[in-house]
Amino acid sequence: MSEPLTDVDVAVVGAGAAGLAAAHRLRERRISTLVLEARDRVGGRAHTVTTSTGLPLDLGCGWLHSADRNPWVALARELGFGLDETLPGWGGRLVRMGLSEAEQADWFRARAAFYERLDAAAAEPDRPAITLLEPGNRWNRLLNAISTWANGVELDRLSVHDYYRYDSTDINWRVREGYGALVTTFGAGLPVRLGTPVRRIDWSGRSVALESDAGTLRAKVVVLTTPPSVVAAQGIAFSPGLPAEKLAAAHSLPLGVDNKLFLALNGDWPEIDANWHVFGSAERTETAAYQLKPLGLPLVEMFTGGELACKLERAGVAAMTAFALDELAGVFGSRIRKHLTPVAASAWAGDPYAHGSYSYALPGHAGDRAVWGEPIDGRIFFAGEAVSPHDFSTTHGAYLSGLNAAEQAARAMGLDGIPVVPAMTEGQG
Numbered sequence: 001m002s003e004p005l006t007d008v009d010v011a012v013v014g015a016g017a018a019g020l021a022a023a024h025r026l027r028e029r030r031i032s033t034l035v036l037e038a039r040d041r042v043g044g045r046a047h048t049v050t051t052s053t054g055l056p057l058d059l060g061c062g063w064l065h066s067a068d069r070n071p072w073v074a075l076a077r078e079l080g081f082g083l084d085e086t087l088p089g090w091g092g093r094l095v096r097m098g099l100s101e102a103e104q105a106d107w108f109r110a111r112a113a114f115y116e117r118l119d120a121a122a123a124e125p126d127r128p129a130i131t132l133l134e135p136g137n138r139w140n141r142l143l144n145a146i147s148t149w150a151n152g153v154e155l156d157r158l159s160v161h162d163y164y165r166y167d168s169t170d171i172n173w174r175v176r177e178g179y180g181a182l183v184t185t186f187g188a189g190l191p192v193r194l195g196t197p198v199r200r201i202d203w204s205g206r207s208v209a210l211e212s213d214a215g216t217l218r219a220k221v222v223v224l225t226t227p228p229s230v231v232a233a234q235g236i237a238f239s240p241g242l243p244a245e246k247l248a249a250a251h252s253l254p255l256g257v258d259n260k261l262f263l264a265l266n267g268d269w270p271e272i273d274a275n276w277h278v279f280g281s282a283e284r285t286e287t288a289a290y291q292l293k294p295l296g297l298p299l300v301e302m303f304t305g306g307e308l309a310c311k312l313e314r315a316g317v318a319a320m321t322a323f324a325l326d327e328l329a330g331v332f333g334s335r336i337r338k339h340l341t342p343v344a345a346s347a348w349a350g351d352p353y354a355h356g357s358y359s360y361a362l363p364g365h366a367g368d369r370a371v372w373g374e375p376i377d378g379r380i381f382f383a384g385e386a387v388s389p390h391d392f393s394t395t396h397g398a399y400l401s402g403l404n405a406a407e408q409a410a411r412a413m414g415l416d417g418i419p420v421v422p423a424m425t426e427g428q429g
Contacts (some may be wrong), residue, residue, distance in 0.1 A: 014225035016044020018383040021402030038197035048178030056178035059346040061231035067173040111138040112256035130155035148305030152256015162361035167390035252365035255356025280327030358393035359386035
């Protein structure tokens with residue numbers, strides 16, 4: 001039988017990157033804290049699984065985006081994780097698909113022109129990003145597909161301003177043992193109560209009461225790291241109800257969907273080098289991106305986004321596999337079919353504690369990230385990638401938001417003067 005919940009100064013809801021970062025910072029400030037996590041594991045949308053042969057697979061976040069300023073790089077080194085600093089080489093995907101030099105040059109011109117229009121539109125009223133496409137351009141479907149991988153959603157539902165504000169240095173690395181494994185290790189030793197979904201947050205009294213299946217926990221303040229999609233779906237009730245603008249922001253910042261399918265690659269394939277990337281097709285939006293032999297491993301990673309990801313998730317792993325085999329056979333020939341075997345897949349749309357992969361803003365609602373991040377009553381503070389103005393959709397954006405929310409919570413209790421005793425590096429990578 002689980003131990004009863006004991007009241008604390010700060011209750012953190014969610015043991016993903018943001019919640020763990022908040023808990024670390026609060027512990028460094030010697031503030032009593034408990035993290036309540038609905039799942040039976042820590043990490044949230046950072047989740048590494050291991051195959052029967054010992055290969056680590058990231059079903060959630062996989063890339064250390066903006067690695068030259070990503071704090072997880074320093075954390076990985078401190079915790080003894082290996083880093084693969086090989087850049088992804090996404091620009092070579094059309095080369096490996098056999099497109100001519102003229103076609104490749106035309107693609108790069110179209111892509112550059114699209115992002116020039118995006119830059120210009122940042123100074124104009126917000127609108128759907130699909131309006132940036134050049135009518136009749138042959139590459140429009142591929143640009144839309146790229147949005148499904150980058151944002152989890154097609155361009156017609158995406159805010160131009162939000163798309164523009166994402167800040168990337170284009171330096172992307174990988175964690176050899178898995179990004180999810182890194183986040184899990186970072187959370188080791190923190191006060192986390194697993195399998196404890198918070199059902200209601202009552203902030204009507206002097207303390208905040210968090211009701212769960214394990215009982216009620218009372219805290220002076222709360223750091224809420226659950227995605228806005230969970231609140232929009234009424235996964236947590238609030239008493240009193242959330243302010244109208246906060247609830248509206250939850251609905252305006254849905255989580256896009258991106259899923260992965262990992263296939264074991266059997267046999268000898270000297271014609272495929274390590275870390276190759278290809279598109280399933282350059283001619284349609286409903287296509288997947290593939291990495292072959294990631295980290296030199298005998299695997300193929302299929303990455304789908306947007307409506308295609310949702311459709312295949314509903315259809316199941318067999319349908320995902322059939323789709324991957326068809327597309328890869330179109331690129332490498334039918335021989336590859338019998339050399340691929342599914343080993344693991346993600347299904348983030350159906351995850352009740354996420355409802356997707358990472359957040360995007362609907363057209364006209366890029367400013368709602370700031371609204372979502374605004375504290376309530378000086379006692380409920382918000383963290384998670386969705387509150388980040390420029391690093392949303394990333395694990396480092398979530399981490400930094402957790403540190404910020406912890407500092408806000410400490411100030412609210414008048415404890416911001418307590419010296420920080422670092423237990424873990426937080427500097428730039």
